[in-house]
Amino acid sequence: MKLNSLGFPRIGRQRELKFALEQYWREEINQTELQAIAADLRRTHWQWQADAGVELLPVGDFAFYDHVLTLSATLGVVPERHLQGDIDLDTLFRVARGRAPTGTPAPAAQMTKFFNTNYHYIVPELKEDQQFNLSWPQLWQEAEEAIAQGHQVKPVLLGPVTYLHLAKTVGGKFNKLALLPSLLAAYEQLLAKFASLGVTWVQLDEPILALELDAEWQQALRSSYQQLHGAPVKVLLASYYGSIAHHHELVSSLPVAGLHLDIVSDREQLALFADSLAAEQVLSAGVINGRNVWAAELDLLAETLAPYAHQLGDRLWLAPSCSLLHTPVDLSVEQQLAPELKALLAFAKQKLVELQELQLLLNEPLSAQAKAICERCQQLRLQRQQSRDAEVAARLAALTAQDFQRHSVFALRQQAQQQKLQLPLLPTTTIGSFPQTQAVRHLRSRWRKGEVSAAEYQNQLQQVTKDTIERQLKLGIDVLVHGEAERTDMVEYFGEQLAGVGFTQYGWVQSYGSRCVKPPLIYADVSRPQPMTLDWATYAQSLTDKPVKGMLTGPVTILHWSFCREDISRETVANQLALAIRDEVADLEQAGIGIIQIDEPAFREGLPLKQSDWQHYLDWAVAAFRLSASAVQDHTQIHTHMCYSEFNNTIAAIAAMDADVITIETSRSQMQLLDVFEAFEYPNEIGPGVYDIHSPNIPTEAEIVALMEKAAERIGLRQLWINPDCGLKTRQWEEVEPALRNMVNAARELRRRLG
Numbered sequence: 240m241k242l243n244s245l246g247f248p249r250i251g252r253q254r255e256l257k258f259a260l261e262q263y264w265r266e267e268i269n270q271t272e273l274q275a276i277a278a279d280l281r282r283t284h285w286q287w288q289a290d291a292g293v294e295l296l297p298v299g300d301f302a303f304y305d306h307v308l309t310l311s312a313t314l315g316v317v318p319e320r321h322l323q324g325d326i327d328l329d330t331l332f333r334v335a336r337g338r339a340p341t342g343t344p345a346p347a348a349q350m351t352k353f354f355n356t357n358y359h360y361i362v363p364e365l366k367e368d369q370q371f372n373l374s375w376p377q378l379w380q381e382a383e384e385a386i387a388q389g390h391q392v393k394p395v396l397l398g399p400v401t402y403l404h405l406a407k408t409v410g411g412k413f414n415k416l417a418l419l420p421s422l423l424a425a426y427e428q429l430l431a432k433f434a435s436l437g438v439t440w441v442q443l444d445e446p447i448l449a450l451e452l453d454a455e456w457q458q459a460l461r462s463s464y465q466q467l468h469g470a471p472v473k474v475l476l477a478s479y480y481g482s483i484a485h486h487h488e489l490v491s492s493l494p495v496a497g498l499h500l501d502i503v504s505d506r507e508q509l510a511l512f513a514d515s516l517a518a519e520q521v522l523s524a525g526v527i528n529g530r531n532v533w534a535a536e537l538d539l540l541a542e543t544l545a546p547y548a549h550q551l552g553d554r555l556w557l558a559p560s561c562s563l564l565h566t567p568v569d570l571s572v573e574q575q576l577a578p579e580l581k582a583l584l585a586f587a588k589q590k591l592v593e594l595q596e597l598q599l600l601l602n603e604p605l606s607a608q609a610k611a612i613c614e615r616c617q618q619l620r621l622q623r624q625q626s627r628d629a630e631v632a633a634r635l636a637a638l639t640a641q642d643f644q645r646h647s648v649f650a651l652r653q654q655a656q657q658q659k660l661q662l663p664l665l666p667t668t669t670i671g672s673f674p675q676t677q678a679v680r681h682l683r684s685r686w687r688k689g690e691v692s693a694a695e696y697q698n699q700l701q702q703v704t705k706d707t708i709e710r711q712l713k714l715g716i717d718v719l720v721h722g723e724a725e726r727t728d729m730v731e732y733f734g735e736q737l738a739g740v741g742f743t744q745y746g747w748v749q750s751y752g753s754r755c756v757k758p759p760l761i762y763a764d765v766s767r768p769q770p771m772t773l774d775w776a777t778y779a780q781s782l783t784d785k786p787v788k789g790m791l792t793g794p795v796t797i798l799h800w801s802f803c804r805e806d807i808s809r810e811t812v813a814n815q816l817a818l819a820i821r822d823e824v825a826d827l828e829q830a831g832i833g834i835i836q837i838d839e840p841a842f843r844e845g846l847p848l849k850q851s852d853w854q855h856y857l858d859w860a861v862a863a864f865r866l867s868a869s870a871v872q873d874h875t876q877i878h879t880h881m882c883y884s885e886f887n888n889t890i891a892a893i894a895a896m897d898a899d900v901i902t903i904e905t906s907r908s909q910m911q912l913l914d915v916f917e918a919f920e921y922p923n924e925i926g927p928g929v930y931d932i933h934s935p936n937i938p939t940e941a942e943i944v945a946l947m948e949k950a951a952e953r954i955g956l957r958q959l960w961i962n963p964d965c966g967l968k969t970r971q972w973e974e975v976e977p978a979l980r981n982m983v984n985a986a987r988e989l990r991r992r993l994g
């Protein structure tokens with residue numbers, strides 16, 4: 240029984256890759272030094288996997304920015320604007336970031352969420368006459384590197400059909416599936432190249448199998464794997480992030496040497512696929528959760544797997560459900576986790592050990608070691624069962640329909656709010672965060688190390704907040720924010736303060752490129768022991784007569800961007816979080832904060848992969864948001880904010896959230912995202928973003944006026960706000976101030992023209 244690894248996090252246990260990349264981009268180290276750090280990380284990660292008993296080490300899971308981008312470069316899919324001579328590492332950085340130490344800057348390629356994860360990939364741009372040529376050697380060079388270290392390797396890359404599915408077409412409309420034959424020819428060359436290195440297995444990932452696919456895409460899968468059958472390597476076809484039981488007939492007819500299934504998402508797949516495997520086919524059972532951090536119940540897993548181990552012998556491989564990219568690297572470096580919580584966890588490195596232990600339970604079930612593992616698992620089960628909070632349960636049980644509903648309908652609330660707030664036509668505001676400067680991060684780091692006292696930390700953050708308020712007042716913005724300087728991250732900050740939620744010191748997970756997040760751990764019933772944002776909001780409000788918006792992260796986003804317990808439904812956890820946020824909303828209102836924003840940028844990302852499951856999700860997600868927002872008086876204005884979203888299939892749910900104001904990311908789509916709000920006759924107020932905060936470019940007054948005129952063609956003037964696309968924490972003050980000055984001037988000009 241082989242242990243199969245689908246990929247290991249590349250960022251490094253201490254985020255070595257992040258720091259090296261950023262140093263390289265700042266030209267503090269050269270490419271040779273960057274390459275050396277990367278090679279060290281790969282060597283370490285391969286060794287850890289080999290030590291755990293993985294025989295075929297994954298290659299292709301390392302990436303300098305994103306593995307989809309590496310594959311694009313491998314295939315020669317690089318936008319012309321970034322292609323300045325032959326492809327080199329800086330070409331990849333220009334595609335991803337718009338700039339690199341060498342070459343001419345050009346607008347970065349689009350970046351978007353990878354399936355239902357919080358990982359972002361760089362969207363390949365395909366032209367109608369796209370050629371695919373092997374153009375960038377990283378993948379086979381890494382295979383050679385691992386082989387030279389004495390390992391056997393299994394290259395891992397996205398399969399051709401998923402690659403096409405994730406790509407976008409540029410330069411006119413055409414069916415991207417027309418490119419499949421030439422793409423397959425490039426894959427054949429790549430597989431032959433691997434074979435020439437002595438590689439026997441190649442893993443091709445087709446996570447689109449977890450989606451509901453139309454006939455055309457199903458046929459694309461059929462014809463692709465029939466064609467690749469001729470390749471001189473064995474193909475392991477991998478799917479993950481969801482069940483593929485609905486494609487059972489299609490998948491079991493494909494002539495591949497093995498299948499990897501995400502068994503965590505649907506255990507029934509084991510029986511279904513095991514029974515239809517061809518005589519030589521391998522089944523890689525993804526039984527260790529690659530999307531979560533909880534220690535596996537190995538004793539129960541072994542019980543489930545035992546009949547299949549018997550049936551398939553060494554054709555059964557044991558694996559994580561997906562690449563370990565989405566988990567933190569190593570639990571052993573955590574020094575401050577409560578031991579009871581630490582015992583419940585397994586990060587990437589520990590998950591490899593779990594595979595090994597599972598193998599032992601199956602091979603030597605009667606051994607003393609096996610007995611000890613089973614006892615540990617039983618102990619953990621007992622501990623998990625004690626994680627209920629009777630008070631939270633009672634509060635949830637007592638909820639009635641009224642708790643999910645504002646007192647009055649929007650039209651009445653709008654009047655009450657206008658009377659109270661007296662805002663001008665087209666009010667201006669920002670989304671919450673202002674630049675998180677090096678100085679603020681350094682201060683926090685020193686406070687965490689005990690080098691700065693809590694009082695001093697507080698005091699200096701107050702200075703930053705005061706400065707942020709003064710800058711906004713000078714700019715003439717109508718609705719101010721305190722700037723979020725005290726927050727590492729919009730989710731982690733709340734995670735640190737909620738009961739039932741744990742947080743790590745080093746549990747970083749790559750979000751995009753060099754950027755990482757540290758997801759909180761929701762391990763027990765959630766409640767709010769004390770106010771979380773009240774002091775910052777009231778302090779900021781004390782500095783001005785203009786309204787300061789209270790700033791909260793919504794329950795759905797906290798849930799999606801955390802590692803969540805699995806013993807109760809996500810809906811229940813969302814409602815627990817909603818009650819905690821509801822209490823904070825009530826405290827803010829009570830303290831005189833008249834506008835409160837509840838951010839939900841992950842609302843859309845939470846949609847299940849299968850569209851047939853969407854409505855159920857939307858129902859409970861909307862309810863959780865409403866529960867968090869509905870305790871206030873009519874005159875208190877509730878905002879929500881969503882970036883990374885399009886609203887085509889969800890507009891009814893967005894309207895049902897019933898926020899008084901929604902701010903959204905629209906600048907890059909030139910306000911086209913508003914079409915759906917217009918068609919739906921969306922009744923509440925909307926702030927369509929006019930400033931692309933992902934770009935260092937400063938929007939001009941004329942550009943903002945033009946964007947808002949487009950918005951006004953679609954949405955009633957009295958419904959509109961003017962604001963950036965998203966928070967400004969990743970930008971510099973030198974960019975933010977002129978951009979916001981132009982935004983405020985544009986608002987004044989528009990009021991003159993349209994008011």
Ligand SMILES: CN1c2c(nc(N)[nH]c2=O)NC[C@@H]1CNc1ccc(C(=O)N[C@@H](CCC(=O)N[C@@H](CCC(=O)N[C@@H](CCC(=O)O)C(=O)O)C(=O)O)C(=O)O)cc1
Pocket residue numbers: 357675677679680681682683684685726727728729730731750751753754755756757800840969
């Ligand atoms: C909106 N987005 C978010 C997502 N998910 C979240 N959970 N949160 C989000 O905001 N998903 C979608 C997008 C993803 N976008 C981003 C954008 C930016 C980042 C990012 O910048 N991450 C930072 C880490 C943020 C953080 O916690 N900072 C700490 C500093 C930690 C640190 O590195 N400290 C240094 C010491 C510094 C010094 O001494 O000078 C160290 O430890 O060495 C803080 O604010 O204190 C990143 O750097 O990756 C992520 C997702």
Ligand SMILES: N[C@@H](CCS)C(=O)O
Pocket residue numbers: 670671672673729790838840880882965966967968
């Ligand atoms: N209030 C947050 C929202 C980001 S999506 C911010 O401004 O950073």
Ligand SMILES: [Zn+2]
Pocket residue numbers: 670840880881882964965966
């Ligand atoms: Zn945002």
